[in-house]
Amino acid sequence: MTGCRFGDRALADTRDGPILTAHRAGLIGCRGCGRVWPDAEETCARCGAALVPPDRRSLAAVWAWLLAGFIFYVPANLFPMLKTKTLGGLGGSSESTIFGGVIELLHYGNWFVAGVVFTASIIVPIGKFIAIAWLATVAGKPATVHDAHRRLLLYEVVEFIGRWSMIDVFVVAILSALVQLGFVASIHPGPAAVAFALSVAFTMLSAQSFDPRLIWRGLPLRNRKD
Amino acid sequence: MTDTPPPAGPETSLKPAEPLRRTSSARARAGFSLVWLVPILALAVTLAVGWNVVASRGTVISVDFTDATGITPGETLLKFREITVGKVESVRFTEDLKQVRVNMRVDKDLAPFIDDEAKFWIVRPEVSTQGISRLDTVLTGAFIEGYWDDQQTSREQDIFQGLEKPPLTSLGQKGTLIVIEADRSHGMTEGAPVLYRGIQVGQMQNLRLSENGEGVAADVFIAAPHDARLTTNTVFWDTSGFSISFGAQGIALNVNSLASVLQGGAEFATVTSGGEPVKNGHVFSLQPDEDTARANLFADNRNILRLNMHVDETVKGLETGANVQHMGVTVGRVSNIAARMVQGADGSQHILQEITLTLTPERIGLDGEITPERALEFAAEQVRQGLRARIASAGFFGTSLEVELVSLPDAPAAEIDLAAQPYPVIPSVPGEVSDFSETAQGFLSRVGQLPLEEALKSVTDMLNSVTAIASSEDTRAIPGALRSTLEDAKATSGEMRQIAAELRESGAAGQIRKMVDEAAAAAEAVKLAAADVPSMVEQIDKAAGKVGEVDFAAISTEAEGILKDLRAMIGSEDAEELPRNLSDTLQAASALLNELREGGAAGSLNAALASAKTAADDVSTSAQRLPQLSARLEALAARAESVIAAYGDRSAFNNESINLMREMRRAANAFGSLARTIERNPQAFILGR
Structure with missing residues (x-):
């Protein structure tokens, strides 16, 4: 099904x-x-x-991965994501956290890029946490068919989006690889990049651990129109 | 709840599936414990990393600056020996808004060393005429540099006062920090070397107006061990530029070295012994040149001996600051000249010049422990042995004066008047002023005072009388008178011949021979006397007159005896020659007189005398104009001296040249500094580092 x-x-x-x-x-x-x-x-x-x-006890894994993902999401936001050096650190050496980067982008008027970064790095991961947590909470609980369909939709969206959450890490990886102009400018990934990648990975594992069959366990035996 | 017993039948028929289901749940339980390790591990890692970060954040210190030019929170670095050891976190104002408080986070390892002796200053690019420094900060922006020693003390401190300027030398270096003061910043430039015997032992920094605004001051850090050369008796002088001196040896151009010409600088020496070691912050005054510096004896004012001398002659040309010389060594200065009313011995008042001398006892020959009392005692003893003060001329033309202390053992005994106020009075002797103008004037006035007119008058008179004599009738009559005299004599001689014959016969030959000898001597005398013609002529004239008047009869008896002798005499050849000689002489005299008369000698003499008189008049007029000439000469001398002065130190010429040199020096410095920076780090030219 x-x-x-x-x-x-x-x-x-x-x-x-x-x-x-x-x-x-x-x-x-x-x-x-x-x-x-x-x-x-x-x-x-x-x-x-x-x-x-399907077994609700398997939800423990979901919770565990989710927690691990969340734990790593904290340093991912506190530590710098990118270390930028221009002119060998003379023209400016900046370390930007995710949110700091968004603010900076807004400051420079890059609303679109800021929006993309904000969505990909903050809204989506947090949304995922909430979504998975909610799914894990309500899994197996009584629900209407309609609810069950909504949960399934949410689950599929989360699973689909999961891999795209790595977009930040990809950006950092690509920038680090490309912008190695030696003395003039160089970009290095910060500790937050690792934390963020781990966070995303754990969240994906968490989503993977979720057994969507549990969604259907709580369906009423009779069709109740409500 | 989903595992509640299934309502459908097929469930019961599938009993054997139970173990499988249990296996599933068991596996879930097993996964339970395993999978929970992941978040625990994640938490542990995160906490560890977080703790690590927090723990290694370092200590926050605050430094107050008057302004925070170029300081950006989060970017500006704190460096210690050019290594980044911290970063500015935030900048805010102090409570009174008078300063900026820069909060910096310093590496944990170094924080314990930052105690109350730590110094902080902002390093900014400096582009000045002295050169470009800290070019690297042009691109990097300013940074804060700190210095602290390696002593971990318990006096840790959180709030520091930042320095306005980078400190003089790299801190921690041993040495002595002194201050040099001068009237003008002549020879003082930022970074100018301070030499000791030509070796650089320090450099000037922090050139600034002195605190009282009366001069400029610069800090000089004399590094150890050279600072041991500094004593309170050390003198500093400016070695920048060159000097042209014009003295008895001609014009001398003194250039120390091209480097000093270009860079400026000062040199020091400890001229006299006995000084004490200096402490940090000791103030020395920078003298304009070495001579002044070596003559400058006011380095230590405590042992200065002040004496007064009283002079009743002119002191024009003696100025305050004039040297006091003793045996050719400058031992002091004239510090004051004042007129003073003095009560004379007879009760009358007269004015004396009171000259205050400031002497350095060390220079007079006193050594050992020097106290003013001992110095005065020493001076009194010297005066007892004949030390006197007097005014002497100095300068090229002697128009300026100085005071000389001379030993005159023959001088009348005198003592230092120890009771005199305000200072003891040293006895003085009249000065040896070889005043140029006075000398010239004196010579000329003496020439002017010569009795030229009288001399000329007497000469004229004499010549006039000579002319008168020569032209008188009497003189002309002389030859005639002579002739008659000779005729008389001839007649006489005729008689004499007869007498002689008689004498020969009488046989008195022996007596006659003796007489003849005598007569010969007389004739010789007569011959000599003939040289004195005019008087002879006169006498002869007189004698002739007398001869004419003689009463021959009265003296005949006497004459008879004489004639006898004469006869004998005339009988000799000498006697015969006498009249001829006389005649020749008279002829010559006559000829002379004739010539004199005819040749107009008197006229030419007159003319000569007239012109001599004119000349005398001219000399006389000149003599009257002598004072004027002398004044002009004096003015010329003064001008010459001022010209010499103009080529001396601090003259316009010198200053101009030195200014030019200074410009060159600055330019050279700028290039040198830039070149050094680039040489040291070529990248710095473009990128600043």
């Missing part, structure tokens, strides 16, 4: 009564390829992945 389009599902949801989930059907879905197998199966015969029934 993970492969279904959200729109179809929503239509089906409103059209039909209670949704038949794999769990209720005595089946277990493969997280690797999406094929369902009887509960008794331990290995997906199609892709070879282990078949693990």
Whole structure:
């Protein structure tokens, strides 16, 4: 059911009564390829992945990764992201944190770039933290079909966006690699770059650890229109 | 809740799946403990990194500056020996808004060394006529430099007062910091070398107006061990530029070295012994040249001996500051000249010049521990042995005066008047003033006073009388009278011949021979006497007159005896020659007189005398104009002296040349400094570092 389009599902949801989930059907879905197998199966015969029934206890991993990601997000914002040296440090040597960089960009009138950086580096990671935390909290809790669809949508957005959060790190990496003009100007990644990358990685792992099948566990047995 | 027993039937038939489910949950439980290590580790790492950062942040210190030109919070660095050891965090005002407080975070390692002796100053680019310094800061911006020693003291301090200027020399160097003062900044430039026997031992910095505004002052740091050469008796003089002196040896051009010409500078020497070591901040005065410096005896005022001398002659040309010489060595100065009313021995008042001499006892020959009392005692003893003060001439033309202390053992005994006020009075003797103008004037007035007119008059008179004699009738009559006399004599001789014949016959030959000898001597005398013609002529004339008047009869008896002798005499050849000689002489005299008369000798003599008189008149007129001439000569001498002075030290000429040189020196300095900077670090030219 993970492969279904959200729109179809929503239509089906409103059209039909209670949704038949794999769990209720005595089946277990493969997280690797999406094929369902009887509960008794331990290995997906199609892709070879282990078949693990959804368990709320697996949410602990989500929380753990999320926490690790959040912990690293703090130094990522406190430490400098970029160390810029121009003219061998004479023309100015600046260390800018993420937020400091945004302020600086705004100061120079680069609203667009500032907006991009602000979105990619601050809004998105924080949004991800909140989203994952919320998903982990509500996973398995009773929900309407509509709620369940919304959660799934959120989960997919988070997963999709996850890899793009690395855009900051990419920028730093590219700048560091390109702007090595020796004496004239040089850019080095700051400690925040590492922290940010780790933070993003951990957040992605956190999102990966989340079992979206749990979203469907809390569905009502009967279709209640509310 | 999802794991509640399943309601559907198929669940129960799948019992064997239970262990699997348990395995799943067990795996989840196992993952529980493992996965939680990640955030714990993350926390640990983050905390460690954070703690590390906070711990190594260093200490915050604050330095107050009057202004914070070029200081940017977060960028301006604190450097210690050109190594960055901190950074400015924030800049704010002090509570009274009079200063800027710069807060800096200093490396933890160095913070303990920053105690109350630490110094901070702002390093900015300096582009001045002296050169370009700290070119690197042009691009980097200013930075704060600090200096502290390696002593960790407990007197740590958080707030410091920043220096206005970089300190003189690299701190921590051992040496003595002294201050040089002068009237003008002549020879004093920032960085000008201070030499000792031509070796640079320090340099001038912080050139500024002195505190009382009466001169300029510069700090000089004399590094150890050279500072041991400094005593309170040390004198400094300006070695910059060159000097042209014009003296008895001609014009002398003194140039120390091209470097000193270009750079300026000062040199010092310790002329007299007995000074005490100087402490930091001792003030020396910079003398314009070495001679002045060596003659400057006021380095230590404590032992100065002040004496007065009283002079009743003119002191025109004696100025305050004139040297006091003793055996050719300058031992002091004239510090004051004043007129003073003095009660004479007879009760009358007269005015004396009171000259105050300021002497340095060391220079007179006193050594050992010198006190003013001992110096005075010494001087009194010297005076007892004949030391006297007198005015002497100085300067090229002798128009300026100085005071000389001379030993005159033959001088009348005198003592220093120790009771005199305000200073003891040293006895003086009349000066040896070889006043040029006076000498010239004296000579000319003496020439003028010569009795030329009288002399000429007497000469004229004499010549007039000679003319009168020569032209008188009496003189002309002389030859005639002579002729008659001779005729008489011839007649007489005829008689005499007869007498002689008789005598020969009488046989008195022996007596006659003796007589003849006598007569010969007489004739010789007569011959000699004939030289004195005029008187002879007169006498002869008189004698002739007397002969004419003689009563021959009365004396005939006597004459008979004489005639006898004469006869005998005339019988000799000598006697015969006498009249001829006489005649020749008279003829010559006559011829002379004739010539005199005919040749107008008297006229030419008159003319000669007339012209001599004119000449005398001229001389006389000249003599009258002599004072005027003398005044002009004196003016000329004064002008010559002022010309010489104009080529001397501090003259316009000299100053102009020196100013030119100074410009050159500055330019050279600027280039030198730039060149050094570039040489030391070529990048600095472009990038400042």
